[in-house]
Amino acid sequence: xYALATLEDRIGGLRGELLxxxxxxxxxxxxxIAQETWLRIARAQPDCPDDRAFRAYTYAVARRLLIDHYRxxxxxxxxxxxxxxxxxSSGHDPHSTACAAEMLAVVxxxxxxxxxxVEQVFRWRVTDSLSFKEIALxxxxxxxxxxxxxxxxxxxxxxxxxxxxxxxxx
Numbered sequence: 001x002y003a004l005a006t007l008e009d010r011i012g013g014l015r016g017e018l019l020x021x022x023x024x025x026x027x028x029x030x031x032x033i034a035q036e037t038w039l040r041i042a043r044a045q046p047d048c049p050d051d052r053a054f055r056a057y058t059y060a061v062a063r064r065l066l067i068d069h070y071r072x073x074x075x076x077x078x079x080x081x082x083x084x085x086x087x088x089s090s091g092h093d094p095h096s097t098a099c100a101a102e103m104l105a106v107v108x109x110x111x112x113x114x115x116x117x118v119e120q121v122f123r124w125r126v127t128d129s130l131s132f133k134e135i136a137l138x139x140x141x142x143x144x145x146x147x148x149x150x151x152x153x154x155x156x157x158x159x160x161x162x163x164x165x166x167x168x169x170x
Contacts, residue, residue, distance in 0.1 A: 007042065007045070010054050011041065014058055018059075019031065021062065022062060025066055026066065026069060029069060033062065033069060036065055037061050040061050040065075041058060041061060102166060103161065103166050106160050106161055107157055107161070109160070110157055111123070111153075111157070114156060117139060117149060118149045118156075121135055121146055121149040122149075122150060122157075125150055132147055132150070135150075
């Protein structure tokens with residue numbers, strides 16, 4: 001275990017390098033992930049004999065946090081709400097409203113083309129905010145099956161939007 005000053009020195013030595021690494025991968029969230037990396041390292045007090053081992057440990061922690069970041073992003077819906085229609089009085093310009101309507105039409109069309117159980121998982125998750133555990137219970141399947149169906153739905157919707165020349169937030 002290191003004295004705190006030594007750990008601070010090692011962190012300080014890698015700070016700029018790690019920020020640049022993270023900024024290339026997640027420009028809007030690099031500082032947040034870097035802070036979480038340093039926090040986890042400070043809590044773990046890793047027993048790294050030299051700077052190379054400490055650097056490798058630091059990047060391993062940062063990579064795991066990047067994976068977590070992308071996983072969290074994958075579970076967020078990036079589509080127009082399916083249950084409410086379009087709110088024309090929300091102050092959006094006509095072009096934005098037309099784009100949202102086009103996106104909604106593509107999503108609805110693709111959902112109707114999916115197997116019922118896949119469509120159902122997507123709708124329950126996005127419109128009803130059901131957990132995957134609740135969805136699995138309702139469908140009488142395992143949680144992994146519910147997750148797989150959601151993944152299948154989001155992949156198909158993403159592909160359909162891409163084919164239509166529409167891209168949601170990325």
